[in-house]
Amino acid sequence: MKEPDINKMAEHYAAILQEIGADVQSDGMRETPLRAAKALVEMTEGSRMGTDRLTTMFKAECQTAVCHDMVIVEGIKEVGLCEHHLLPIIMSITIGYVPDKKILGLSKLARIAGYFARRLQNQERTAHSIATFIEQILEPLGVAVLIDGKHLCAMARGVRDTHSIMKVNVMHGTFQKDPNVRNEF
Numbered sequence: 484m485k486e487p488d489i490n491k492m493a494e495h496y497a498a499i500l501q502e503i504g505a506d507v508q509s510d511g512m513r514e515t516p517l518r519a520a521k522a523l524v525e526m527t528e529g530s531r532m533g534t535d536r537l538t539t540m541f542k543a544e545c546q547t548a549v550c551h552d553m554v555i556v557e558g559i560k561e562v563g564l565c566e567h568h569l570l571p572i573i574m575s576i577t578i579g580y581v582p583d584k585k586i587l588g589l590s591k592l593a594r595i596a597g598y599f600a601r602r603l604q605n606q607e608r609t610a611h612s613i614a615t616f617i618e619q620i621l622e623p624l625g626v627a628v629l630i631d632g633k634h635l636c637a638m639a640r641g642v643r644d645t646h647s648i649m650k651v652n653v654m655h656g657t658f659q660k661d662p663n664v665r666n667e668f
């Protein structure tokens with residue numbers, strides 16, 4: 484995928500800021516359009532990775548499983564941007580899977596979460612994308628992804644709901660079929 488043109492983005496940011504009455508020539512804001520452009524690029528970098536590239540990358544990292552014990556990585560912190568308002572969603576992501584023939588290191592699972600979080604997104608799609616990707620890479624007996632998200636678009640605007648946390652829970656395979664597995668998770 485083509486890399487974004489930072490300078491062009493900065494020009495557009497400057498125009499938007501002028502429209503709301505900001506002085507983009509002031510000392511504090513002179514670099515703001517460029518900074519904002521770089522921040523947006525960084526916060527959406529996951530979307531320019533491409534699933535094929537990620538698949539190749541992570542398939543090479545897999546190791547052989549020696550048992551079928553459930554693996555859980557809890558509390559992966561990631562920040563994505565909601566596709567409706569372009570405001571941050573602060574997420575805590577938990578991934579669980581029951582290996583069949585392959586396993587993946589814990590830090591790799593956190594990296595996968597990062598690639599799917601750093602996009603323009605909604606929380607449900609992020610959870611589904613992570614679960615589907617892990618299924619593809621590891622072919623596990625089951626996978627579960629749970630995301631707790633704080634949505635700044637709900638906290639800072641509209642209803643200004645500063646407390647609620649949105650929970651999304653995706654369960655595939657044995658997590659869906661077997662209540663014991665689900666409870667263990």
Ligand code: ZN
Binds near residue numbers: 565566567569570636
């Ligand atoms: Zn939103």
